[in-house]
Amino acid sequence: MSRGRIARWMLEEIGQPYRTVVLDYGTTMKAPDYLAINPMGKVPAITHRGVTVTECAAVCAWLADAFPGAGLAPALDDPARGPYLRWMFFGAGPLEAAVTAKSLGLLAPADKARMAGYGSFDQVVDALETVVSDAGPWLLG
Structure with a gap:
């Protein structure tokens, strides 16, 4: 699933109106106007209450915190907040990096895997399987 689709799914989950701007990959995503919003020329990008994220x-x-009534994130003072953030960013960090590297055939040799920042694909999958089997059926219970 693309990052843009994930962001749109989140927008649907919060149940608030939003406006979508569709960008062409490689053309409008790399145009100066959009690069001013996101210098990486990637989606998604949102502007909410004058803040671009x-x-x-x-x-x-951001959206989960901006719309607490949707019930999509633990409150700032909830002990579940730490694990929530951990697994949200695990998906965007080690998991995505490991899946992308494996998909592209860019696996590091065992003696250099520690330099990849996430270890190995198998370590990432094992970590995810362990937390789901312990907490189940969801990452946070």
């Missing part, structure tokens, strides 16, 4: 996990975290 890019990066899928950041967009999802």
Whole structure:
């Protein structure tokens, strides 16, 4: 699932109206107007209450906090907040990096895996399987 689709799904989950601007990959996404919003030329990017947020996990975290009535994130003082943030950013960090590297055939040799920042694909999957089997059926219970 694309990062843009994940952000749109989150927008649907909060149940508030929003406006979508569709960008062509490689053309309007790399145009100066959009690069001023996101210098990486990637989606998603949202502007809410005058604040622009890019990066899928950041967009999802922002929206969950901006619309607490949707019940999509633990409150700031809830002990579940730490695990919630951990697994949200695990998906955007180690999991996405490991899946992308494996899909592209860019697996590091075992003696250099620690330099990849996430270890190995198998370590990432094992971590995810462990937390789901312990908490189940969801990451947070």
